Amino acid sequence: xxxxxxxxxxxxxxxxxxxxxxxxxxxxxxxxxxxxxxxxxxxxxxxxxxxxxxxxxxxxxxxxxxxxxxxxxxxxxxxxxxxxxxxxxxxxxxxxxxxxxxxxxxxxxxxxxxxxxxxxxxxxxxxxxxxxxxxxxxxxxxxxxxxxxxxxxxxxxxxxxxxxxxxxxxxxxxxxxxxxxxxxxxxxxxxxxxxxxxxxxxxxxxxxxxxxxxxxxxxxxxxxxxxxxxxxxxxxxxxxxxxxxxxxxxxxxxxxxxxxxxxxxxxxxxxxxxxxxxxxxxxxxxxxxxxxxxxxxxxxxxxxxxxxxxxxxxxxxxxxxxxxxxxxxxxxxxxxxxxxxxxxxxxxxxxxxxxxxxxxxxxxxxxxxxx
Numbered sequence: 001x002x003x004x005x006x007x008x009x010x011x012x013x014x015x016x017x018x019x020x021x022x023x024x025x026x027x028x029x030x031x032x033x034x035x036x037x038x039x040x041x042x043x044x045x046x047x048x049x050x051x052x053x054x055x056x057x058x059x060x061x062x063x064x065x066x067x068x069x070x071x072x073x074x075x076x077x078x079x080x081x082x083x084x085x086x087x088x089x090x091x092x093x094x095x096x097x098x099x100x101x102x103x104x105x106x107x108x109x110x111x112x113x114x115x116x117x118x119x120x121x122x123x124x125x126x127x128x129x130x131x132x133x134x135x136x137x138x139x140x141x142x143x144x145x146x147x148x149x150x151x152x153x154x155x156x157x158x159x160x161x162x163x164x165x166x167x168x169x170x171x172x173x174x175x176x177x178x179x180x181x182x183x184x185x186x187x188x189x190x191x192x193x194x195x196x197x198x199x200x201x202x203x204x205x206x207x208x209x210x211x212x213x214x215x216x217x218x219x220x221x222x223x224x225x226x227x228x229x230x231x232x233x234x235x236x237x238x239x240x241x242x243x244x245x246x247x248x249x250x251x252x253x254x255x256x257x258x259x260x261x262x263x264x265x266x267x268x269x270x271x272x273x274x275x276x277x278x279x280x281x282x283x284x285x286x287x288x289x290x291x292x293x294x295x296x297x298x299x300x301x302x303x304x305x306x307x308x309x310x311x312x313x314x315x316x317x318x319x320x321x322x323x324x325x326x327x328x329x330x331x332x333x334x335x336x337x338x339x340x341x342x343x344x345x346x347x348x349x350x351x352x353x354x355x356x357x358x359x360x361x362x363x364x365x366x367x368x369x370x371x
Contacts, residue, residue: 003330007277010327011308018320019311021083029072029081029298029315030091037065037098044241045233059245064296066249070099070163071298071314077107078114078310093218097225100163100246102171102218105211114310117261118279120268120348120355125261126162126254131348132361147358150346152255152339159250164243171215174205259342260285260303263334266355268348280307285334285342286321293336304331 040062047054075081076092089104096103116122120129127150135143148154178201185197198209206212229238267283269275287301294301302317305328312320321328334342345357 003327004275004277004281006327007281007308010324011277014320014324015309015311017323018305018316019080019309019313020316021080021313022315023083023087025315026081026087026313033065033068033072034098037062037069040065041229041233041241045237048237059241060248062241062245063248063252066099066245067252068296068298069095070101070249070253071296071300073099073101073103073106074110074300075298075314077103077110080311080313093214093221096218097221099249100167100222102167102211102215104214105206108207108211111310114307116274117307118267118269118276118283119271119274121270121274124348125258127158127258129262129346129348129355131350132356132364133350135347135361147346150258150343152343155251155255156247157251158254159252160243160247162254163246163250167215168219170205171219174203174212177201177203255339255343256287256297256300259334259339260287260300262345262355263332263342264345264355264357266332266345267353268355269353270350273353280304281328281331284331286328286331287339288333288335290336304328 040058044055044058044062047058072081073092073095076088076095079085079088081091082088092103092107096106113123124130130138130146135146138146149158178198181201182194182197185192185200186194189197206215226238226242229242232238233241261283263285266285267278267281269279269283281304284304284307286304289297289301298314299317300306300314302321305312305317305320306314308320341357344359345355347356347358347361349356349361
């Protein structure tokens with residue numbers, strides 16, 4: 001019997017056995033993340049008068065703990081870190097402020113990814129992986145830019161845009177459009193309430209009133225917290241530590257997320273032929289990472305288990321994998337040393353229904369030699 005058929009047969013038992021949140025373990029993860037993060041911020045500011053090398057080392061560690069914050073925020077978005085909804089919502093919001101991401105809004109988009117994992121017609125990642133036909137239609141300059149933007153050295157810039165710039169810019173731009181809409185609507189329909197006019201407003205930046213206000217309070221809390229840090233540490237110091245550490249954390253997160261779904265010949269179907277469990281087993285990688293990096297990423301490297309069910313908490317992923325390791329034997333492995341090559345797999349071959357590298361695409365274009 002194939003591994004995919006076995007997954008379909010055993011999935012309910014696997015989920016029932018491991019999708020159990022433990023508040024004690026969750027609080028332990030919160031404390032071992034936020035307390036060291038606060039101490040490292042203090043160390044980074046104090047060490048600046050002693051040695052900038054010490055400050056740089058502290059910033060690197062802050063980046064790793066910020067990455068861990070984002071990973072815990074991710075679990076809260078799935079409602080799997082804590083047992084109760086209010087704890088997941090509360091700490092999810094806090095983690096979102098620390099990481100710079102409106103957690104609730106992000107989780108809605110991320111849950112869409114989970115519901116369609118392996119269906120590249122519906123979801124192509126945060127950087128939008130192009131199909132080979134779309135890539136072929138680009139100019140040479142556009143193709144070079146596409147490759148450059150998705151390269152690992154540029155990842156920190158992507159992290160800055162993803163975590164620092166976009167959440168602020170999209171809220172400001174959407175709010176400006178909302179205010180213009182309210183003004184125009186009130187002029188043309190003065191008897192209609194502002195709430196009704198606001199309900200009629202549509203934007204791609206948020207899908208509901210709840211999402212808008214979550215973005216609003218995330219930005220308010222972030223700006224307020226930033227003001228306190230600037231007062232305590234100095235504006236230049238606080239901004240430098242924050243922007244550098246968050247950009248590095250965001251860049252690392254983007255690379256890790258990419259190679260968990262973009263690797264050589266990863267399953268990438270269209271809607272018509274898509275199978276959820278095949279997406280889990282063939283379209284999701286198992287990253288072989290050192291212990292310390294697994295700790296900072298709360299074992300998200302066991303991504304195949306996570307996509308089997310997002311209700312399985314991060315602290316149960318390893319145990320689930322070990323219990324069913326024979327079942328998961330066929331899941332593609334990507335070693336840390338293979339991450340750079342996996343990161344180059346940035347094209348969707350729609351006909352073969354898989355992800356390929358630029359190098360393979362180039363080989364496909366070469367004429368076949370006739371004997």
